[in-house]
Amino acid sequence: MAIIYLILAVVGIVFPYAALIPWLVTYGFDISLIMKDVTVNGLSTFAWLDVLVTGVALLVFMVTDSLRNKIRYWWVSAVGLFIIGVSFALPFYLYLRERQRIVLSEN
Template sequence: MMKMYLLFSVLGAVIPFGAFLPWIIDNGLDLVSFYNAATANSISIFAWLDVVIAAIALLVFIVTDGRKNKISHYWVAVFATLTIGVSCGLPLYLYFKEKQRLVLKQAT
């Protein structure tokens, strides 16, 4: 599973940015245009609110679970969630958690 989580993390970064890159090429880093496009209709707003709520829940989970279980490098998954998104941050955290589980299993 560890390799699968890492693959999903890479795909979770590459695929969304592949869709976002053409917009950046056309518009640059124009935050007003980005906001207008992101809130253009009720479906866009629905999608953004869904992602924002999922990201907040994921960040709370990563920080809480990461500290509780002493997951190495959990902060990298926090950073990935904040800069790339849930599609990268969640599988990356699961990768770190699974990696630590396997290391602890081998130590016993």
């Protein structure tokens, strides 16, 4: 499973940035335009609020779970949550967690 989680983490970088980079090339890094576009209608606002709540829940889970299970490098996933997003952070954290489980089972 670890390799699947790692592949999903890479996909979680590539797919969102494949949409973001062309937008940034066209419009530049304009925060007011970004906020306008992500809240253009109720559906897009719903999606972004859903991602926001998911991100907060994931951060709480990563902190508590990493302390409980002594997951090394969990903070890389937390940084990725803020720089890339949930699409990277969740599968990468699951990769770290699975890797830790494998190491413990071998000892």
